[in-house]
Amino acid sequence: MSGRALYVDGVSVVFDGFRALNNLSFIIEPGELRAVIGPNGAGKTTMMDVITGKTKPTAGIVKFGDTDLTRLDEPRIAMLGIGRKFQKPTVFDALTVFENLELALKAVRGPIACWKWRLAAEQRDRIEAVLREIGLSERGQDLAGLLSHGQRQWLEIGMLLMQEPELLLVDEPVAGMTDQETEHTAALLARIAGQRSVVVVEHDLEFVRALGCKVTVMCEGTVLSEGSIDHVQNDPRVIEVYLGR
Amino acid sequence: MRRLIILAITLLLALLPALNLAGLGVSDFVITVVGKWLCYAILALSIDLAWGYAGILSLGHGAFFALGGYAMGMHLMRLIGPRGVYGHPVLPDFMVFLGYQELPWFWWGFQSFPFAMLMALLIPGALAFLVGYLAFRSRITGVYLSILTQALTYALMLAFFRNDMGLGGNNGFTDFKELLGIALNTPLARALLFWSSLAALGGCLWLGTSIARSKLGRVLVGVRDAEARLRFLGYDTLQHKLFVFVLSAMMAGIAGALYVPQVGIINPSEFSPGNSLEAVVWVAFGGRGTLLGAVLGAFTVNGLKTWLTSVAPDLWLFVLGAVFVAVTLLLPRGLIGLLEKRR
Numbered sequence: 228m229s230g231r232a233l234y235v236d237g238v239s240v241v242f243d244g245f246r247a248l249n250n251l252s253f254i255i256e257p258g259e260l261r262a263v264i265g266p267n268g269a270g271k272t273t274m275m276d277v278i279t280g281k282t283k284p285t286a287g288i289v290k291f292g293d294t295d296l297t298r299l300d301e302p303r304i305a306m307l308g309i310g311r312k313f314q315k316p317t318v319f320d321a322l323t324v325f326e327n328l329e330l331a332l333k334a335v336r337g338p339i340a341c342w343k344w345r346l347a348a349e350q351r352d353r354i355e356a357v358l359r360e361i362g363l364s365e366r367g368q369d370l371a372g373l374l375s376h377g378q379r380q381w382l383e384i385g386m387l388l389m390q391e392p393e394l395l396l397v398d399e400p401v402a403g404m405t406d407q408e409t410e411h412t413a414a415l416l417a418r419i420a421g422q423r424s425v426v427v428v429e430h431d432l433e434f435v436r437a438l439g440c441k442v443t444v445m446c447e448g449t450v451l452s453e454g455s456i457d458h459v460q461n462d463p464r465v466i467e468v469y470l471g472r
Numbered sequence: 473m474r475r476l477i478i479l480a481i482t483l484l485l486a487l488l489p490a491l492n493l494a495g496l497g498v499s500d501f502v503i504t505v506v507g508k509w510l511c512y513a514i515l516a517l518s519i520d521l522a523w524g525y526a527g528i529l530s531l532g533h534g535a536f537f538a539l540g541g542y543a544m545g546m547h548l549m550r551l552i553g554p555r556g557v558y559g560h561p562v563l564p565d566f567m568v569f570l571g572y573q574e575l576p577w578f579w580w581g582f583q584s585f586p587f588a589m590l591m592a593l594l595i596p597g598a599l600a601f602l603v604g605y606l607a608f609r610s611r612i613t614g615v616y617l618s619i620l621t622q623a624l625t626y627a628l629m630l631a632f633f634r635n636d637m638g639l640g641g642n643n644g645f646t647d648f649k650e651l652l653g654i655a656l657n658t659p660l661a662r663a664l665l666f667w668s669s670l671a672a673l674g675g676c677l678w679l680g681t682s683i684a685r686s687k688l689g690r691v692l693v694g695v696r697d698a699e700a701r702l703r704f705l706g707y708d709t710l711q712h713k714l715f716v717f718v719l720s721a722m723m724a725g726i727a728g729a730l731y732v733p734q735v736g737i738i739n740p741s742e743f744s745p746g747n748s749l750e751a752v753v754w755v756a757f758g759g760r761g762t763l764l765g766a767v768l769g770a771f772t773v774n775g776l777k778t779w780l781t782s783v784a785p786d787l788w789l790f791v792l793g794a795v796f797v798a799v800t801l802l803l804p805r806g807l808i809g810l811l812e813k814r815r
Contacts, residue, residue, distance in 0.1 A: 279704060305706035317701040319694050326690050336707050338715035341688040390705065 230257030230393045230424060231292030231308075233278070238287030239448075240273055247273040248284070249448035255394065260420040262435045263428045264459075265445035266468060271428045272314070274445070275396050279311050280304040291394065306336070310392030314399045316379040320372030324363055324382055327371050328354045331386035354389070361385040361415065377408035384415055394424045401434050413437055432456075444468075478764075485510075485670055489663030503662045504734060509774045510669035511731035514676050516754045516770035517763060518723035521680050523752070524761030525689060526716045527696030529614075532621030533724050534748035535628050536596035538738070540725030542632075543595060545645040545738040546579060547588030548656075552649050565647070566640045576638040585652060592729035593722045600721030601714065608713045613699070622745050629743035644739025651733050662734070669730045673767070676723050680763045683716075692716060693761075753792065757799050759806025768807055 233255040240248040248270045255261055265271055276282035277289060280301045289296040296304055305311075318327050332354065335344050358364045361381040366374065371382060380400060387395055400416065401409040413434065419425060429435050435442060435456060442459050444452040452462040459465050488506060491498040515537050522528040549564040558568040562575055581587040603624060607617055635641035654661045683689050694702040695709050702709055732738045741747075751770075758769020773795065780788045803810055 300708075301700075301703040302706050302708040305704050311704050313701075317698050319690075319697055319701070321693050321697055322690055329687070330690060330694060330702070331705050335687075338688055338691075338712045341691050341712075342683060342686045344687045386705070 231294075232256050233394055233424065233426075234288065234290040235274070235278070236288040236290075238274075238277060238284045238289060240270075240277060240282060241285045246448050248277065251287070251445075251449050253443055253450060253453070255424050255426060257393075258422075258424055260425045260438060260440040261427070262438055262440055262442045262456075263426060263445060264430070264432070264435060264442060265451070268447075269445040270448040271445055272398060273448070275311060275398060275426075275428065278304075278396060279309060302336070305390070308391070308393035310387040310390045310395045312383050312387055312395070312397045312400060314402060316376070316383045318371040318374075318379055318382050318386070320370065322371060323368050324358070324371050324374070325354060325367040327382055328357055328385055328389050331389035333389065333391050357385045357388050360388065360418075362411070377404050377411075380404065380408075380412065381415065384412070384419070388419065392423060395419065395426070397425060397427045399429055400427065401429065401431055409434065432460075482670070482674065486667065489659075489666045493659055493663055500659065500662065503659075503666055505778055507662065507666040507669050507734045508731060509771055510666070510673050511727045511734070512751070512754065512774055513767045513770040514669070514673050514727035514730070515724050515751050516758070516766040517673070517676050517680055518720040518727065519751055520755045520760055520763055520766035521683070521723070522717055522720040523755060524763070524766070525684060525692040525696065526713055527613075528713060528717055528720075529618045529752070530621040530717075530720075530748070531618045531745065531752060532623075532625035532748050533720070533751060534745075535621075535625035535743055536600060536721040536724035537728035537731070537747075537751075538625075538628070538632075538740075538742035539596045539599065540592040540728030541732040541738045541742060542639060542645075542728075543582075543588050543592035543725070544729035544732045545648075546582040546591075546639075547585060548648040548651060548733060549640075549645050550579070550583040551651065552647065555649055556647070564640075564645070566643065567638070570635060572638075578638070589729065592725045596721040596725035596728075597718050600718045604714045604717040605710075608710050608717075622748065625743050625748055626745050629740050629745075632740035632743060640739070642740060644737060645732075646737040646739075648733060648736055656733055656736065665730065665734050669734070672726055672730060676726070677763060677767065679719075679723075684763060688712070688715075750792070753796050757795060757806055759803075759808035762806070762808050765806050765808035772807065 236252050238248050238251045239246065251270070251274060263271055273282060277284050278296060280296065280299055284297055291307060291309065294307060299307070319330065329346065332350060334350065335341055358367050361384060363378060363382060363385070366378070371379070374382060397416065400412050404412060416425065416427065427438065442454065442456050443450055444459050444465050446468050451468060452459045452465050485506070488498050489503055492500065492503050515533065519530065519533050522530055552564065554561045556565040558565055560568045563572055607620055612620065631637060632639055633642050648656050650656055651661065654664065691702065691707060691712055695712055699709050754769040754773045755766045757773050758767065759765030776791070777788060780791055799806060
């Protein structure tokens, strides 16, 4: 896959004088899997908000390939191929699991086009394939509101798969999951990662170790340390932040 | 089964004016009243499309209804011609009375039926587009949007009360004579208006169902329940909300245009906020987000109103309030939810 790289250069976000991001810079190469860790309030979620267009940076450059992301709104960034999974799974409770995936399916988006649109056979096959992949084949016709917490997380990952994003931002995918669910999720993410760039924000260091990728440590809105998990765990500045001074 | 019931009820309703024309026990009063309810049902349907699906609770939909009504009213006024009390060849009575020398520019074209009908659609649609665009773009939702729409209808009511608006002031328009060459006070005119309203209701119901069953219907449900999430899936929700809001306002406009010749009058009180609130109660009572429920609600609540205001007029508002509270507490899915559970 000839993907595009994500450049974040010198990004700052100021909310009423509070610096949520402070001169943040990093590059995600095409196809790379990257973990982002950091204490609460380090600006991890704000970073995702900036990339997906929810928050406009006060200063700095955010580029996906040659496209300036700071000029676009959420729907346009999503259509560009950047998908996001939220910390708290948000699925459409009043719709069935199948319909949730159908909404995410890469297809028409405008109101009149949606009114005329009909699901083609190969699109139905694709939705069913994703249903199998996320282990919800039996639940396709159930309302999403009836799913358990773990199943909702998987459905949301399934919705991301339907979007076929080039870059995937995943916010704390295993928070509140049982060990078994965590394992299943790690396997799902590993399968996705082979084909596209993935950025995973996570607190669970064991999970990050299991991902076996480059790690970025954020603190007070900026990059504190970057490298392999062993490298960052031995970095004195990281130890200071995590263990207190 | 459901289809058969709807078909049977529609045929039964369609038979009423025929029986009236043949003099077989259906009074003129029944035709006028049921014809009015048909228009209310279209209004309820339009509210349900915006509220039940996209979660846009408009508490000012009566404004779109009234604007459609005024467009039809202007056409009917132009058709009076020299038959007015003052006998002026062009100007309606109220203009002669207020000393107008010539027809204001915005009355031009209203002597044409197709033009007036187009305006009954376009004026509510354009207003909904303007208000919707400004509100949705600024991400005004929920209770703030409801208050905004309520204020809109109130402001329009105050504006239409003014004589300088050139739209009849607080008296509005009345004394209509004919429509499409048929005298309005004849059984034939009543029957034709009744059938037109029934057909319009059927058309709107078909349109609404077609949207609800399409992907657009599911997108709208997504807008209602988790709009932010939908934006991250690549849906520019402003477009979908505007689309459904404008369509809904146009439906309300049609309802108003059909309503005015049947009741024979349109005045600024049609804009009063209470009317819009009552229409929302019909939808809540029937069951929101079901379309058919909105129609059912409009008929039952108005049926109750017509009966109660003749038996015990003082009680009506208390009953309306009690009905609303009871439905909210006991029947979250409205009347239609109750009927479906029984089956």
